[in-house]
Amino acid sequence: MKSDKNKGKVIYWLQPKELLNFVYVHSRSFVSDFSKQMSAKDRENQIYREHIYIEKDELLEILKTTNKHTEFSPSGIGVELGSGCAAISVELTNLYPEVEKIFAIEIVPEIVKYAAVPLIYMNMVEEKVKPVVGNFDDMKLENESVDFIIEFDSLHHSFNLDKTIRESARILKPGARLLAIDRSHWSTSRKRRDELENTVYSEEFLIARGLHKTTHLTRAENGEHEYLLSEYLDAFKKAGFSRTDWIFLIDPKFSVIKQSLISAVPSRIRKNTKYYYIQTWPLRKLIFPIIMMRMFNLIKVGRYINFPRDIKSKRFQAKTVIIATK
Numbered sequence: 001m002k003s004d005k006n007k008g009k010v011i012y013w014l015q016p017k018e019l020l021n022f023v024y025v026h027s028r029s030f031v032s033d034f035s036k037q038m039s040a041k042d043r044e045n046q047i048y049r050e051h052i053y054i055e056k057d058e059l060l061e062i063l064k065t066t067n068k069h070t071e072f073s074p075s076g077i078g079v080e081l082g083s084g085c086a087a088i089s090v091e092l093t094n095l096y097p098e099v100e101k102i103f104a105i106e107i108v109p110e111i112v113k114y115a116a117v118p119l120i121y122m123n124m125v126e127e128k129v130k131p132v133v134g135n136f137d138d139m140k141l142e143n144e145s146v147d148f149i150i151e152f153d154s155l156h157h158s159f160n161l162d163k164t165i166r167e168s169a170r171i172l173k174p175g176a177r178l179l180a181i182d183r184s185h186w187s188t189s190r191k192r193r194d195e196l197e198n199t200v201y202s203e204e205f206l207i208a209r210g211l212h213k214t215t216h217l218t219r220a221e222n223g224e225h226e227y228l229l230s231e232y233l234d235a236f237k238k239a240g241f242s243r244t245d246w247i248f249l250i251d252p253k254f255s256v257i258k259q260s261l262i263s264a265v266p267s268r269i270r271k272n273t274k275y276y277y278i279q280t281w282p283l284r285k286l287i288f289p290i291i292m293m294r295m296f297n298l299i300k301v302g303r304y305i306n307f308p309r310d311i312k313s314k315r316f317q318a319k320t321v322i323i324a325t326k
């Protein structure tokens with residue numbers, strides 16, 4: 001890694017050379033080099049496409065909606081776990097001027113260098129958003145020194161949920177909160193989750209990420225773990241969080257009901273179809289809120305939040321949001 005241009009811009013809790021032998025880090029380190037000429041807007045769009053797969057407006061909508069329904073109003077010193085391109089930190093800082101500083105912690109040095117640093121500087125939030133190459137299981141921050149933690153699609157990358165959440169609890173001040181916007185399973189069997197986690201990536205996938213086509217890499221080895229909602233909630237409880245609550249963002253389309261029905265078909269029958277990877281949605285839990293939302297245009301039904309998405313959006317159809325108070 002050429003480091004001169006990044007000198008002073010990144011905090012290294014881990015040196016890139018310490019990470020060279022981590023298969024996990026290497027499998028995720030293939031990012032575009034943006035050194036070629038490109039307008040700032042194009043570059044920003046490209047970073048979003050490559051790292052969060054959604055548009056900036058959609059991210060803002062997600063942050064505003066989750067914050068509204070969880071009353072998560074960050075201020076002071078914060079941490080973003082597994083920050084990737086740091087878009088969440090950047091936008092949180094823009095939305096909440098009360099945020100003084102946020103450490104955007106990412107384990108893949110190339111992502112920090114080629115995505116987080118450019119995004120932070122192009123948004124001129126470098127005084128507040130501090131990109132860190134580090135491990136969210138071992139954060140170089142004092143006990144009880146942090147006012148809030150946020151994560152977006154990163155906690156499921158943890159190889160040890162208890163450890164990651166315990167480490168978060170350690171650095172949070174008493175009464176401070178952690179907001180997790182992630183994916184979760186509700187009732188998918190361990191067998192099915194193993195099946196998903198043990199799926200080996202195709203040659204095409206490996207080559208597109210700069211890996212040799214003979215590399216044996218499973219989804220779990222690449223950080224794609226299939227945790228149950230109850231596993232997240234248990235981990236928060238075990239780590240000493242005093243209160244944990246959750247909501248579920250859902251686009252109440254009938255296609256969700258269709259997916260739910262398809263997910264009840266055994267996965268071996270769906271094996272070579274586009275429905276192999278769909279989430280196991282428990283129909284009995286979804287049908288009532290979806291019908292209520294559609295019939296009465298309700299914004300909220302219990303824990304379910306009506307969260308429509310554009311037809312062209314690559315965004316999830318549903319997302320779990322956990323708010324935990326230490």
Ligand SMILES: C[S@@+](CC[C@H](N)C(=O)[O-])C[C@H]1O[C@@H](n2cnc3c(N)ncnc32)[C@H](O)[C@@H]1O
Pocket residue numbers: 028051052081082083084085086087088105106107108111134135136137151152153154157158223
């Ligand atoms: C799916 S990405 C989400 C990135 C970002 N939150 C976003 O939404 O764009 C998960 C990120 O977590 C990072 N990550 C995984 N394990 C980590 C760890 N132990 N410490 C820090 N970052 C980690 C990955 O490298 C990856 O960039």
